Amino acid sequence: MNLNQLLKPRTIAIVGASEKAGFGGDTTRNYLKFSKNLDQLYLVNPGRDTIFGRRAYHSLSEIEGDVDLVILCTPQKTIIPLLEEAAGKNCGGAVVFASGYGEVGPEGRERQRELVEAADRLGIAVMGPNCAGFANFVDGIFAFAFLVEERERGGNIGMISQSGQIVLGGLDSPNMGFSHVISSGNSCNVKVEDYLDFLVDDEDTKVVAAYMEGVTKPEKLVAAFQKAALKKKPVVVLKTGRSSKSQELAKSHTGSLSGADKVLRAVFKRYGVVEAGDLEELMSLAAAFSWLEELPKGERCVFMNVSGGEAGVMADLSEEYGIRLAEMQQETKAYLKTLVPDYGSVNNPFDMTAGIGYNTPVMVQAMEAISKDPGVDAIVVAYTITLEIWDDTISHMVEAVSIARRDKTLKPVFWIPFIEHTRHQESADILKAAGTPLLPTGRYGCTALKKILDFAVRTFEPMEPAVPEGKHECSHSLSEFESLNYLSSHGVPVPPQAVAATADAAVEEAGKLGYPLSVKIHSRDIQHKSDVGGVKLNIRDEAELRAAFAAVMDNCAKNAPDARLEGVLLKPMLKYGTEMIIGVNNDRDFGPMIMVGMGGVFVELFKDVALAPAPLTEKQARDMIESLASYPLLNGYRGGAVCDKEALVNLLVKISEMAAEGKDKVKELDINPVFITEDGAAIADALLVMYDD
Amino acid sequence: MNLNQLLKPRTIAIVGASEKAGFGGDTTRNYLKFSKNLDQLYLVNPGRDTIFGRRAYHSLSEIEGDVDLVILCTPQKTIIPLLEEAAGKNCGGAVVFASGYGEVGPEGRERQRELVEAADRLGIAVMGPNCAGFANFVDGIFAFAFLVEERERGGNIGMISQSGQIVLGGLDSPNMGFSHVISSGNSCNVKVEDYLDFLVDDEDTKVVAAYMEGVTKPEKLVAAFQKAALKKKPVVVLKTGRSSKSQELAKSHTGSLSGADKVLRAVFKRYGVVEAGDLEELMSLAAAFSWLEELPKGERCVFMNVSGGEAGVMADLSEEYGIRLAEMQQETKAYLKTLVPDYGSVNNPFDMTAGIGYNTPVMVQAMEAISKDPGVDAIVVAYTITLEIWDDTISHMVEAVSIARRDKTLKPVFWIPFIEHTRHQESADILKAAGTPLLPTGRYGCTALKKILDFAVRTFEPMEPAVPEGKHECSHSLSEFESLNYLSSHGVPVPPQAVAATADAAVEEAGKLGYPLSVKIHSRDIQHKSDVGGVKLNIRDEAELRAAFAAVMDNCAKNAPDARLEGVLLKPMLKYGTEMIIGVNNDRDFGPMIMVGMGGVFVELFKDVALAPAPLTEKQARDMIESLASYPLLNGYRGGAVCDKEALVNLLVKISEMAAEGKDKVKELDINPVFITEDGAAIADALLVMYDD
Incomplete structure (x- = not known):
């Protein structure tokens, strides 16, 4: 979406312009006071002939020639008809202050849907609704509804916020100088991501500062972040929704649904987005990047x-x-x-x-x-x-x-x-x-x-992001055997394995795999194999194998009567090592996220995990491992083994590549545990969940 | 030490008073400008007859009558003679701005020692040296050397700082109102603890704010904290020395030796001292407590x-x-x-x-x-x-x-x-x-x-603090047997145990203790018993016991030829449970500190320990345990056992009482591990280190 008619318009009409307090009057007053060029401004009010001494037009249609941008200070009911009228003037941008949309329940959401439909149909980029407008200090256009004191505010910070109050906070900061300031409100057909992309491209903007409540165009967001990273243009983001309480508030505030917070944080990290923890940080980081002539080396x-x-x-x-x-x-x-x-x-x-x-x-x-x-x-x-x-x-x-x-x-x-x-x-x-x-x-x-x-x-390694193309609802689990085969066929190293439907077949396969080995039930219907007596470990010879086969099949027939039993899965016993877990979770917005952590309580109690979007470079995989608090346990802790970290790095990279390639196929992967020894990394168990479609 | 003559003097002399910039001039100017009552002020300068139109005395001796406080704006060399002269005027307090003492190496430390000796001998409470003075807003006495702008600063915050610059920061804060402001500098014979005690007692002071670089009178500090806790008067402290770098700086700055930081933090916690992380927190917490009319309920x-x-x-x-x-x-x-x-x-x-x-x-x-x-x-x-x-x-x-x-x-x-x-x-x-x-x-x-x-x-439970009375240099370790016996005889529950010098004696003792049991070498010279083959576990009968006795004695004779072997230590095998560690470290300032944590990497890697001064109440012990990040592991985590927390609480309380009572005897105790099961807590190994004297 081209935002030039919205953000850099040549001709502007304020509809509902007025001399009285309120959106119409305050916006008109601000515009006349702070804008550089008033030649191409039209004030529109059906009931007035002049406003602040300027000619007032009774309607948009009365204006001669085209209007790039309409600033609509009128109530919700009038908006779509006005957009239709504006379209007749080749209008490409509109600011909508009115509220009563996505932020007020089902009827509001329906009204917002209608607004988006109209805007898309008419080809108009709408800022808002429920917003405070924008100020473009580069071209001197002040289309902002809240009054501020008089002060020079020009500079090189491009700021976007879903909250008008927060924009006001920025404008009131005496140390912030702006290229553009945008209050995006409900962000109906132009999203925060579109503005972000605009500001990353904009040559007058040295640093981008954004307050975000939710993500709606992940692909665009990631592309803008990547572009910024390549230019090394700082993007500072304050994202609310870390707490469940604030997620709830964002929904009632601008109708935003907040994305999974940890995922977004991992995405920020990947692209070097500077995350601010609160408003003070957002403003001061933006100001600092703005003032700095050169980054430290x-x-x-x-x-x-x-x-x-x-x-x-x-x-x-x-x-x-x-x-x-x-x-x-x-x-x-x-x-x-x-x-x-x-x-x-x-x-x-x-x-x-x-x-x-x-x-x-x-x-x-x-x-x-x-x-x-x-x-x-x-x-x-x-x-x-x-x-x-x-x-x-x-x-x-x-x-x-x-x-x-x-x-x-x-x-x-x-x-x-x-x-x-x-x-x-x-x-x-x-x-x-x-x-x-x-x-x-x-x-x-x-x-x-x-x-x-x-x-x-920081150095940035550009990667093709793996944002899913489709939305997938249904999924199914694979058996351990199928999971491992899928991994293996997608380049992930897995230990040898075989399935056998009969005891004789098991003995034959065991001959090829070698003893000692493990025997597990092979059934896609049974996920917790130990719970139903479906696992026997350390089988040392044929006699033990036959006994184990019989026991596993019997136990499962008895304890999981509805499960289809396809035989047993045989695997050589792995050399025991440090237990790690690796997971993939395919985020509907940002695609497969790779997780790694030390097994057991380290993950569960200390939340000691690293998370990053797929795919991973070797360096990224290594950084993840080294960022774990439990990392010393892999690295010769207290005279223990120095584990083969590079094998784990390789495993993570291969899994991340499999996951990136399978961004529309693989929903989840749970590898728990993988044993890391002095000379390798061996997956002991894996469970894949695949999308149905 | 009574600080009334120093901090609430009736008659004051400024020695080295002047009209020129510098300590003498600035102090004089400040005093004349900001003090309430100039009647009892004497300006002393041998070379002047008047200063700012007031009579100047040529010496202290020239003043008729007594002088409570002398403010010495003169160089280091003049200080002791002036104190001696002041003593003749029944002086009880002196402010010494001069530097060149404890902060400048060995000669300076010697000069400071001489100054303390003179002050003590003459009965004069000295503020400084190397300080900026004080302001008493209650009585209107402004004995401060740095110029500040004119403003009403009276209020109810009592502030002490070893750094004059930090006092200045407080005075410059427009939202801080003070009862007393004290720049204590090197704090030679009057210590930070003395001022703190004064302000805790002072009825005009509602909140005490202190910047501290070190502790020199732990007993006084703890007593003042306890007094404040009982009155619920807030004491806000910024203590530097969290990093080794700042410890080094404090030493070169005011000659302070910073105490063990974790210990001090545990002491703060015990007495509800509010710890500030930096200056902004120190000032804003002080101001907030000062403004609040009533604490929230x-x-x-x-x-x-x-x-x-x-x-x-x-x-x-x-x-x-x-x-x-x-x-x-x-x-x-x-x-x-x-x-x-x-x-x-x-x-x-x-x-x-x-x-x-x-x-x-x-x-x-x-x-x-x-x-x-x-x-x-x-x-x-x-x-x-x-x-x-x-x-x-x-x-x-x-x-x-x-x-x-x-x-x-x-x-x-x-x-x-x-x-x-x-x-x-x-x-x-x-x-x-x-x-x-x-x-x-x-x-x-x-x-x-x-x-x-x-x-x-927070509620405060007053306890008799266990600050050691003596300083102890030398110490010796006890054997495991002796350590456990000591604990047992001091009220700490320990599992049964016996020592045996011969195999026959071992068999006899085993008969009383019951099998299975552990056999460990009994020697105070061997601390790491496993390393020398001195441990055999799970001994099930007499035959195994005799073999174990022989093996342990042989191994140790071979691997630790110099150790005196006194036989073996026999203990019934304990029921395995969650492994915790408990430690006691006798801080030379604040006495025995009790430490508890989950064994192994939880303590070492995640630093997941709780620390508190001895003795402990049951509630305090329980709070320590529940504050551990690994606490869920004791409490039925993932279907695991619900451990007997009360047994652990009891153990901590008993150990803390033993340690408090032994504040001049016990140097260290290391219990590693103690097994916590569903129905008890059993010490598996203990090592006590006792002071020699």
């Missing part, structure tokens, strides 16, 4: 503090948030030592003392020296900026940063305050001009810094 | 939001931070439903919509209704307060809170903004007057709210 930071106490606080926080402290060279330290008073010492965090804090030129020298150190990637000045600047140190330090940053080879600088006092706008403006993000306080600041550093250093 | 909150998007964000955050959402009664919900527009719905978080947000009287009605609901303990209004109030909603909502809070039976109200905009001081002032804490944004706000609710609902 690595993640090693030097903190500069003015007191030992604050340096100590920063040391604790940097460890807590996994921020890597740079190890400066002896030469750098020796030089810094000449700058600090006798009682100072050169550590990282570097307590430069008030001596340097009060001395602009010396602080510039210190920053230059730290920046030149090859072991340093970024400098973080940590000091509270008070509202009413009495403390001289702040102005000295802000000035020092500003001077030091004139050297464009200086490594990136960040500023973290300790207490929420960072509203001294003049200091903020100087830092912004110096490309130095003023992060929020303490923990927020460290969270933001860590996410920015992670984004800066 | 329970922890069930209702959130009031103005948009569905923000309600969703709040729902996610409240779940993440464990804030309990109140379930309102149907009656309350039905009433609220009449207040919201048609499209609104009544959930918690309650999206009251802009309809109520803009309507002060209706919001007051909503708050009253929510407050009257017996299922609600507190109300949290969540809305961003912008700097330049354009958005009418804010003033309407702030006004509504203010009106609703006039009813003193209204349950406590908190305010959490979403984005760091909370510097609209007029709104903050109205909320403060209404006893409604304005918390920081999102995550910080939720952290603070959770900590306040936890503090509000």
